[in-house]
Each structure stands twice: as C-alpha cells, then as structure tokens.
Amino acid sequence: MTDKAAPVDPRPIRTFGRVGGRSLSARQQALVEDLLPRLAVPEGLSDPRMLFPGAREVWLEIGFGGGEHLVEQARRHPEVGVIGCEPFIEGMAKALTGIEANGLTNVRLLMDDARPLVAALDEGCLDRVFILFPDPWRKKRQQKRRLIQPDFLASLYRACRKGARVRFATDVASYADEALGYFLGHGGFDWQAKSADDWRLAPADHVTTRYETKKLGDCAPVWFNFLAQ
Template structure:
C-alpha cells in the first residue's frame, strides 16, 4: 500500500481477546465459505450493498434479515466483529452475507465499476487526536474509490457523532462532484431513517449525549 497519507491504515488493532476453539473454527472453516471474492460477486441477488467497518454487525445483520434478496458485503478488519457476524450467519443461515476481514480499499480497488447499489459507513473511528486525523477513513481519496464502484443512482449513507468529523466529511464531498447530498431540511441529517437501525456505537453516543449526524448521498 502506498505511503501516501490517504492510504494510511484507518483502523487500529485487529484482535481483542484470544478466540475460543469455537471461534477459531468459525474463522478457519466458515470465513472462507462466506468471504467476498471481488472477482466473483454474489449471484442471484437483486442488489449488492456494502458496509464499511461493520463493528459488532448490528446494522449489517439487520439489513441482511430484512432484505434477503440483497447481497450484504461487510468489510471489517477487527477479528472480534467478524466472529460475531459469522456466528449469526451460520446460526440463522443468512446466505446473503459476504465478509471481507481487512481494509475495504482492497475491495474498492478490485471490484468491477458499478458493482455496488448502496454503501454504508456508520460511525467510523473518529481518530480524535489532531496528529491522527489524517487516518480518518472518510476523505476525498476514499470517495473517489467509492464513486468508481457505485452505480449511478446508488445511495451512500454515513453516520457520525463527532461534529468536527462531520464537517471534514462534508468538505470532502464538496470536492467530489460524483456525489450529491440529499438534504433539503435539517431533519434530513438530524433524524435517523426508519430503515437505518442503531449500532452499538450510536447507542453509546446517545448515552453520552452527543449529537448524531446522518448523511445520505446519491451517486450522480
């Protein structure tokens, strides 16, 4: 990966606690079955939706259960989150879920143009220290990669509870003409849509009294 600032890793450690025997089995036997192959996108589904950094998988799994005719592609570098999703996928037989345990840019650079019909980036790591802000995921470099893989009319949803990050996100979109912000009134970015379930990170923001921002953009 390039040493350019835009290519800096936007996530920290990959593993929390030592996995149990059952979790090791999930990673060894089930992850290959449900891994996303950029060269062979899922077949037989109406659309392909991509979630970048699905964390504990609450949103990804909700969308997969509610939209069985849509392929849900989840990218998450943190092993614990992948294990949680694989546990639900195998227990509930969610055949419409595919997982990439790694950096989403590996996917965005390799899938065919126009592959993605909807994308989600929900409450990404804010990297609050000033010296680390160059590691923030949402920047003009990422938007260019997303613009390549999203079909015209595809929707991009982004959520954050950090005001400074919300500002820099909008600044990045202002320089990327491929996306159009879908906001006519303040309610369009203050109120979470009904088909946008709460994640654990959003719930933490609610408990701590932080304002949440819900942005929706369309690929032109």
C-alpha cells in the same frame, strides 16, 4: 557532506486502530476457522455480482463493528448480496455468529481495510454503501487516517452505479464537518437532506448498533445520505 533522504515508510495508511482484543470463545473461534473461509471475499475481486448469482443489488458495509446492522439488513433483504468489511477479529466473530444464527446465504466478508477492495471493483457495480461510525482518529495528527478522503471518494464514486445510495454516519463533530465537505467537494454525491431532521434523526431503515448506545462521541449521531450522480 551529502544530505541523506528521510526513509520512506512503506506501510499503507490504515483507516482503523488496533486489531487485537479480547480472546474469542470456542464457538467464535470455530466460526472464524470454518465459516469465514467459505464467506471470504476472494482476493482481487472486481465484479462482486459474481458472488451473488441472481441478486437484485449488491450492497457494501464498511466497518460493520459487531455486525448488528450488517446481519439485520441482510436478513431483511434476502434478494440483495451484502459485502461487509471489518478488520477487527472480535467484530468478525460476532457477525459470523449472527450470520449462522439467521441462516444467511447472501453475505460475504472481508477482514481487512476496505480501501483496496473498493479501488479494485468494477465501475458501477455497487448499489448501496453504508459507512457507519468509522474510526474518527480524533487527534489532529491522526486525521489523515480517516476513511473519508478525496482519493477514497473518487474510488467509491467510480464503483457506485448512477443512483446508488451512500450513507455516512458519525458522532464526532469534526469528522461530520470534514466528511460532508469532502462529499460535497467531490461533486458526484448529491446530499439528500431537505431539512435538519434529515441529518439529525436516524433513517427509518437504520438498525441501531451497540456502538451507538455507548455514546462515545462528542455529539449526537449525524446521518448523511447521498445519491451518486
């Protein structure tokens, strides 16, 4: 009798949970149908600078939630091109509302997992990256789905120029410990903390999000800032 090999699951590991949620308002639905296609990151993008002619830098925010941080950073820095990735339709609709309300022309959006995008980007094309409160996948058996993994950091490092700034934040203690270990273990990300306040206090340029105010984690927010070497 021949042993049969276990079937291989062809589905890629996702770094986010459920995608469905509350129904959109008529206005939000209209923005998703009309504005999102105009701002969508094209499939197979390799050079994000092509999306922002004349921009001084290109920034990437992975998992922008309700878009408060994304929209405000783009508003404060009109000379910068900002790409935001978010798989949840509710968050995308909220970001579109803020983009329209502020008349922003320096934002492009991807409603999907950020990993394939980062893997496809040209070497050294990102100047700044925000990864703020990604899904922590709290259960031990789920933690392989966490975004911060060695393979992802290798892709991210390649896409960052030398001197690019990377910010990671979480309010889950196990994720903070694990992520810091992976960043430092990579060897290409220089942790900028000089004292405990550098990771205990929100950076001066941070924009507080609705997620933070809910205090859903098991610890106070932890802020890790790195420079790509």
